[in-house]
Amino acid sequence: MEKFTPGDLVKMGLGAMLIAKEKAEELIDEAVKQGEVSKDEADKMLAKLKKEAEESTKEAQKTLKSEIHSALKEFGLATKEDITALKREITALKKALESKES
Template identity: 65%
Template sequence: MEKVTPQDLLKMGLGAMFIAKEKVEKLIDESIKQGEISKEQGEEFLSKLKKEISEKSEEVDKKIKEEIHKQLKELGLATKEDIASLRREITALKKAIEEKK
């Protein structure tokens, strides 16, 4: 059985949200056609829905990145930030050595 990664979960969740959004859009269109709601009400609802989906997507993305960062630390693997910091230190040390020559 294939292991499910946090990125896979994110993709599945976002896919489900977009499918739900499409269904809601169709329901709103039908409600407008049947006169149950005004076009403005439908557009306002969709605007709020899109904003909420975007916010939730960003929130989930942030949580996944935090979890990945945490797992990398627990495994003792270097992050991009760790490597960049080491490069800066090496550059500073090389410069200090050159100045002492």
């Protein structure tokens, strides 16, 4: 069985969403051509579809970030926040050492 990284899964999900969006746009355009919906209704449907896609994308990014953060913790790797905190501590220690040397 092939293993996928969280990034792969997000890319696949986004790809599927893009395909679904394109298909929905085609169906809406066809409905307009056949007179089933007005151009105004179609524009509203497309705007709603776009908004939902953007929300789904943001949620997927949030989930991916959370999963990556959990994986880093699980493997004992330093996060960006950990490194930033260490840099602050080093700066504070340097200042303390400099003041003792003066």
